[in-house]
Amino acid sequence: MEFKARTGNERKRSWAAVAAAVVVTVAAAWAIPTVTESIAAPHSTAAHDRNTTADGGHDGQDGAQGSGSGSAGGAQPGAGAVPEGIAHASEAGGNAVNITIDDGPDPVWTPKVLDVLKQYGVKATFCMIGPQAKAHPELVKQVVAGGHRLCDHTVDHDTTMDKKPVAYQEKEILDAKKMIEEAAGGAAQVQYYRAPGGSFTPDSRRIAAANGMRPLGWNVDSKDFTKPGTAAIVDTVKKEIGNGPTLLFHDGGGDRQQTVEALGQVLSWLKAQGRPTGFPVRTTS
Numbered sequence: 001m002e003f004k005a006r007t008g009n010e011r012k013r014s015w016a017a018v019a020a021a022v023v024v025t026v027a028a029a030w031a032i033p034t035v036t037e038s039i040a041a042p043h044s045t046a047a048h049d050r051n052t053t054a055d056g057g058h059d060g061q062d063g064a065q066g067s068g069s070g071s072a073g074g075a076q077p078g079a080g081a082v083p084e085g086i087a088h089a090s091e092a093g094g095n096a097v098n099i100t101i102d103d104g105p106d107p108v109w110t111p112k113v114l115d116v117l118k119q120y121g122v123k124a125t126f127c128m129i130g131p132q133a134k135a136h137p138e139l140v141k142q143v144v145a146g147g148h149r150l151c152d153h154t155v156d157h158d159t160t161m162d163k164k165p166v167a168y169q170e171k172e173i174l175d176a177k178k179m180i181e182e183a184a185g186g187a188a189q190v191q192y193y194r195a196p197g198g199s200f201t202p203d204s205r206r207i208a209a210a211n212g213m214r215p216l217g218w219n220v221d222s223k224d225f226t227k228p229g230t231a232a233i234v235d236t237v238k239k240e241i242g243n244g245p246t247l248l249f250h251d252g253g254g255d256r257q258q259t260v261e262a263l264g265q266v267l268s269w270l271k272a273q274g275r276p277t278g279f280p281v282r283t284t285s
Helices: 002-043 109-119 130-135 137-145 166-183 202-210 230-243 257-272
Strands: 097-102 125-128 149-152 190-193 246-250
Touching: 097 257, 109 137, 109 257, 125 130, 125 190, 130 137, 130 166, 137 149, 137 166, 149 166, 166 190, 166 202, 190 202, 230 257, 246 257
Parallel strands: 097 125, 097 246, 125 149, 149 190
Antiparallel strands: none
16 A cells, blocks of 8 residues: 555656646747847847938938937946937037038048148047048048047948848948058047948947947038038038037048038138037937
C-alpha cells in the first residue's frame, strides 16, 4: 500500500509538472510576437517626418521645416543627451536667429560666405555634403577655424531617402559624418544632422542622435537655391522671419552670387532689428 501510495503521488506530481510546462510554453508563444513587434516598430513607419513634424512645402533641394519640433513619440532623453526631436530654437534664446548654410563646401562660394559672416561677426552652422567635404578639407578646416559649427547633410543629398531602407539611411548619415570629421582633421565634431529636403524619419533621427548629432530643421527657407534675385531672397526672409529662428541659405549647388549678396543684406537688416545670432539648440535644458 505504501508503495502504491507513493506511486500515485509521483504520478500526480508528474502530471502537474507537464501542465506547468504547457502553461509556460503557451505564455512564451504569446510573448514572442509582442517582443518582435516592439523591436520592429521604429523601422516600420511608412509616413515620413516631413508630414508629421513639418508644416511647410518643398522648394529647390530643401523643403521647409516648420516650427513643430519635437520627437515623434517616446520619452525625452535626460539633460545633456542629444534628443531625437528636430531642433529649431536658438541656444542664444530670446529673439536670436540661427544662420544655416547648406550643400557645400564649395571652393568658390564658401570662402565668400565666410567673408560675409566675418564682416558681421556672425557664426553659422554649415550643413555639408560628405564628398564635398572630402574633396575640400581646407574649406572644412577654414569653417571650423572661423568658429562655425558642422552639420551632416548626407553623402548623396537624396531627398527620397525617407522612403529607403534603414540600412541605406544609416550609411548615408554615418559615412558623411566620417568624411566631414576626417576633413576637419579631428579638430571638430559634427554636431547636427539635416535631412536632404527635410526627409527626416524616426530612424534617421534616432541614428543621428545616437551618434551625437541633433536633427536640425529650419523655419525660413530663403529660396536662394532657385536664384530668384537678391532682392527676392531678402524679401522672403523678411516676410517669413516670423515663422521661427532658423534661416536656410546655400553655399553649394551652383552659382551662389545672389546668396552672398542677399546674406550680407539680411545680416545688416537683422542687426538693425536688434536680432542677435546664435547656434541651434543641441540638447535638452
